[in-house]
Amino acid sequence: MQGFAFQRAADAAAAIALGAGAGTAQQGARVRFLAGGTTLIDLMKLGVETPETVVDINHLGLDGIGRAADGGLAIGATARNSDLAHHPIVLAEYPALSQAILAGASTQLRNAATTAGNLLQRTRCMYFRDPASACNKRAPGSGCPAIGGAHRMLAILGTSEHCIASNPSDMAVAMLMHDAVVHVQGVGGARQVPLDDFFLLPGDRPERENVLEPGDLITEVTLPPAEPGARSCYLKLRDRVSYEFALVSAAVSATMAEGRIVTARFALGGVGTKPWRIPAAEAILAGQAPDAALFRRAADLALAGARPQRQNGFKLELARRCLVHALTQVTA
Amino acid sequence: MxxxxxxxxxxxxxxxxxxxxxxxxxxxxxxxxxxxxxxxxxxxxxxxxxxxxxxxxxxxxxxxxxxxxxxxxxxxxxxxxxxxxLAEGDRLHPMQAAFLQKDAYQCGYCTAGQIMSAVALLDEPCGPEDADVRELMSGNICRCGAYANIVAAIQQVRGS
Missing domain, CATH: 3.10.20.30 (Beta-grasp domain)
Known part of the structure; x- marks a missing residue:
């Protein structure tokens, strides 16, 4: 591991001031915030992350979980994934979020990993994690050996000719389905970013994964109030029954009245270069009676534009079936 | 290093x-x-x-x-x-004793981690079934495949 200076930030302003000197908040950042460390320490050992300064933000009081001002949920940036998954409000009102978190990683990792760290976790693409390989995300312009190489786990949506790395988060998929908003404090003050706008598509700059700039500190993530009477779930399909990243996953929620769908929302994981949500695909469900053919049409709309590679074409049908099954469950 | x-x-x-x-x-x-x-x-x-x-x-x-x-x-x-x-002098923690009783290891390399996870699991939300224990122990890999006896040891302590 490359050497670094360790700083314990006294408060958020101090962390932001230190982070402002990072050059970039994306790949190649010279300053990194340390929360749970489960991604950062791993990637520093691999030589993928080489910060000169590591700023500990675990003592800034950003670990709360409670009611947001609008009656929704306010989740502190350094709240542990375990605490969020088992929180009474989450279990009662956002069960898909609890299920998504508990479907990811192991208890040891969830005890350390945090809200913001989970959102910022990096792709598991093996070429990204191996500094001996080319990778446009890690070393811009060096090429993408995953295209034409080992890409069975990688994305079929939101890809570009430069990068097909999939976003590995389960938590973010459930948060996206719930219209999560990321709260950021930076050099220029505070701002709020809807989660769907927070993540960037790779395009021709796959080293840029989100909208964060040097000094930006995620302080919390908020969810609007859960819809009364909604049923939700998170369905994750993977190669092993536990402790494995998703091949495909779906976070779904629906409200029903007199046998018909009033509102339905869903997001897909494992298929996109970012957590994937297509509101137009959800919209065709409103007012309809639950029906497998209807759900399949919604899935087709959500997956329109998919560009599978040689090894991951199976994800297209697997994602359709995953979504149809999950929608069937919450509308039964 | x-x-x-x-x-x-x-x-x-x-x-x-x-x-x-x-x-x-x-x-x-x-x-x-x-x-x-x-x-x-x-x-x-x-x-x-x-x-x-x-x-x-x-x-x-x-x-x-x-x-x-x-x-x-x-x-x-x-x-x-x-x-x-974990142990108090020569008195083993009940989970250590259960691993011995149930022969919950082979080469022993993963055993310390298995036992530390198992002790923590006692205070975590966990359903009653073997499958619940297996899910919460999935972050501890055993190359020798002693899983069946590891689950048995944990269930013995949870049941006592």
Whole structure:
């Protein structure tokens, strides 16, 4: 591991001031915030992350979980994934979020990993994690050996000719389905970013994964109030029954009245270069009676534009079936 | 491994199994390397060193974590418990005794991590079934495949 200076930030302003000197908040950042460390320490050992300064933000009081001002949920940036998954409000009102978190990683990792760290976790693409390989995300312009190489786990949506790395988060998929908003404090003050706008598509700059700039500190993530009477779930399909990243996953929620769908929302994981949500695909469900053919049409709309590679074409049908099954469950 | 010639040092006070240690360390030092190489508590094992195998599982402030993914310098004043801190003198922790009784290991390399996870699991939300235990123990890999007896040992302690 490359050497670094360790700083314990006294408060958020101090962390932001230190982070402002990072050059970039994306790949190649010279300053990194340390929360749970489960991604950062791993990637520093691999030589993928080489910060000169590591700023500990675990003592800034950003670990709360409670009611947001609008009656929704306010989740502190350094709240542990375990605490969020088992929180009474989450279990009662956002069960898909609890299920998504508990479907990811192991208890040891969830005890350390945090809200913001989970959102910022990096792709598991093996070429990204191996500094001996080319990778446009890690070393811009060096090429993408995953295209034409080992890409069975990688994305079929939101890809570009430069990068097909999939976003590995389960938590973010459930948060996206719930219209999560990321709260950021930076050099220029505070701002709020809807989660769907927070993540960037790779395009021709796959080293840029989100909208964060040097000094930006995620302080919390908020969810609007859960819809009364909604049923939700998170369905994750993977190669092993536990402790494995998703091949495909779906976070779904629906409200029903007199046998018909009033509102339905869903997001897909494992298929996109970012957590994937297509509101137009959800919209065709409103007012309809639950029906497998209807759900399949919604899935087709959500997956329109998919560009599978040689090894991951199976994800297209697997994602359709995953979504149809999950929608069937919450509308039964 | 930390570079022994590094000039960057950081002060940290760790509480390990009830004993306090004030140390000056290279900030790159993980809790795992510090326990093993500096404090010579070699019961905690290094498997993958990337948070994937669970061999290095310890308790920090009562919760199980992977010691390989924790910078020691970030755990100033935290309460750390390792496999060496479970027994009271010659009296084994009930989970250690159950692992012996149920023959819940073969080569033994993963066993310290398995037991530290299993002890933590006793205080976690966990359903009653073997499948519930297997799910919550999935972060501890056993190359020898002693899983059936590991689950039996844990269930014996949970049932007692």
């Amino acid at each position: 930390p570079d022994p010639h590094s000039e960057v040092q950081a002060a940290v006070t760790l509480r390990v199994n009830g004993a306090e240690h004030t140390l000056s360390i290279d900030p790159r030092t993980t809790l795992l390397d510090l326990l093993r190489e500096t404090l010579h508590l070699t019961g905690t094992k290094k498997g993958c060193d990337h948070g994937q195998c669970g061999a290095c599982t310890i308790h920090v402030n009562g919760r199980r974590v992977n010691a390989c993914l924790a910078l020691a310098v970030a755990h100033d004043r935290d309460e750390i418990r390792t496999i060496e801190g």
